[in-house]
Amino acid sequence: MxxxxxxxxxxxxxxxxxxxxxxxxxxxxxxxxxxxxxxxxxxxxxxxxxxxxxxxxxxxxxxxxxxxxxxxxxxxxxxxxxxxxxxxxxxxxxxxxxxxxxxxxxxxxxxxxxxxxxxxxxxxxxxxxxxxxxxxxxxxxxxxxxxxxxxxxxxxxxxxxxxxKTDVIDRISTIVQMKMNYEELHRRHQKLSESYDPHRIRESLKGAALKADEDAEAIAEQFLLGNVPVETFISKFAEKRALGQARRAREERLAHQLAQLDRATT
Missing domain, CATH: 3.10.110.10 (Ubiquitin Conjugating Enzyme)
Known part of the structure; x- marks a missing residue:
């Protein structure tokens, strides 16, 4: 009524x-x-x-x-x-x-x-x-x-x-949903922040350069054992060495930039 x-x-x-x-x-x-x-x-x-x-x-x-x-x-x-x-x-x-x-x-x-x-x-x-x-x-x-x-x-x-009462319940439901969305966005932001952190990128470059050098040494070892033809050895060894040097150069340049940044903020 x-x-x-x-x-x-x-x-x-x-x-x-x-x-x-x-x-x-x-x-x-x-x-x-x-x-x-x-x-x-x-x-x-x-x-x-x-x-x-x-x-x-x-x-x-x-x-x-x-x-x-x-x-x-x-x-x-x-x-x-x-x-x-x-x-x-x-x-x-x-x-x-x-x-x-x-x-x-x-x-x-x-x-x-x-x-x-x-x-x-x-x-x-x-x-x-x-x-x-x-x-x-x-x-x-x-x-x-x-x-x-x-x-x-x-x-x-x-x-x-x-x-x-109905209005309050609706508002609480909206707030709960907004909180859940915020927490999800915050987790994604944290993950992206960690992925793009300059120090983390430097460590990744350093590890990638070391991996390229290890791959080049493995190819050289296989060549010395006679398991790899000369043409293949020259092509792959040069590729891995160049990749390792490029990554090391980028890592060193980034390290230099981070050092400059640390000095500017202290």
Missing amino acids: LPRQYYNEQDVRKRQIDTLKIFNDNVVELQENTEYKIDFSINGKNFCLNVILSPDFPNEKPVILVNPCISHPWVAENSNHVVSAPGLIQFTVHSDLGRVVHAIIREFQRSVAVSSDDDKSNQDKLLESSPQLLELDLETEELMLNIERIAQDNIAKQQSLDDL
């Missing part, structure tokens, strides 16, 4: 109407999205509430009429207009229309049913305690509305917390 701040005006209006049907029985639509009738009974006598929704509902309070008229503190004097129900007084776009209507019907059934008791003494006691009962009802309705409002706020905040 989406938090209420994501609903458009039509969605909010429809949701309010849906709560009317959820919290109350016998809901009849008299005019689509505008007027509804809710039947109920008190001591076997039939009553109904007419709920009228203006075009600005739920930003504007609903109009609620009781038929036939009931004598009750919540009903305007000489009228059937319900005006003083706590949920109606405090009605906002975050209220539940169905819950407000249900509370009105419940109060009418309770108070009117009791007032129709034929026991004169019970009527007197009820009249004496009526202000306290009404005050208690007001406090109860206000508490219910506050609880509903807090629950709605928690739902909205929970969605935000879930979104933040």
Whole structure:
């Protein structure tokens, strides 16, 4: 279920109407999205509430009429207009229309049913305690509305917390991947740095020159043993000697450059 701040005006209006049907029985639509009738009974006598929704509902309070008229503190004097129900007084776009209507019907059934008791003494006691009962009802309705409002706020905040949690998880995943990439690049950099280190190159040249000299001596030994023809000996021996000398010359030149660099940095 989406938090209420994501609903458009039509969605909010429809949701309010849906709560009317959820919290109350016998809901009849008299005019689509505008007027509804809710039947109920008190001591076997039939009553109904007419709920009228203006075009600005739920930003504007609903109009609620009781038929036939009931004598009750919540009903305007000489009228059937319900005006003083706590949920109606405090009605906002975050209220539940169905819950407000249900509370009105419940109060009418309770108070009117009791007032129709034929026991004169019970009527007197009820009249004496009526202000306290009404005050208690007001406090109860206000508490219910506050609880509903807090629950709605928690739902909205929970969605935000879930979104933040998902974002944090995505960021952590990205950071972990970046760290792995960095470590791989760092290893490659270290390997390349070692391969192209001037001192390492000098040692490689020195070793390669020695290997070429050893190959030349091996060819000469094979020639002396008669295992290699003269033409082959001359060609390969000269090639290995030239290769060894070239590598030695490069190694010496690099050694000289490194010595100059060491003197310049000390």
